[in-house]
Amino acid sequence: QQQVKQSPQSLIVQKGGISIINCAYENTAFDYFPWYQQFPGKGPALLIAIRPDVSEKKEGRFTISFNKSAKQFSLHIMDSQPGDSATYFCAASTGNQFYFGTGTSLTVIP
């Protein structure tokens, strides 16, 4: 059973546009929600993370929106750039176990 469901599977955005990736979870014990960026041939790298007591967190062009009652969270990439083209994973954690979504392949067209 997939603990974290992620959509869309792939996304194509024009340079300067907004990229939005969504995730949903069921386990209300999750208390840490990170987003990772992965380039081909590399391991995932932490992009931004949020805890459930906060509804939004912004770091530069990256924003996480968190809806605790709906058990959903999303990543918004503002002013998307070709260098943002990568695979993005949402994750959820309780304690020492991290559960990852299936990933979104983002392509930003110049």
Added chain:
Amino acid sequence: ETGVTQSPTHLIKTRGQQVTLRCSSQSGHNTVSWYQQALGQGPQFIFQYYREEENGRGNFPPRFSGLQFPNYSSELNVNALELDDSALYLCASSFRRLAGHNEQFFGPGTRLTVL
């Protein structure tokens, strides 16, 4: 500061064989987690080691085992390899605190192909 390193980069084995993958933690980190990432999928948690003991395990059979050494480096051993074990194996290190979540730093992974 040295990041997380893994060896080897690529490995080809045949079904039924055994394999050992290695991971060196980032300097100052005391916890290592291992993940399996199948093609086109997200990483799946295998297990975590803290203070040389297994500290949590995902839904993987006992033929997946590990070790953590006093210098916090780690090994992942897989016995009786199956075709479905073909994947990217990721190691992630972190510094475990008394409270709160610990940021994980991933290595580049080892690509295992089982023929």
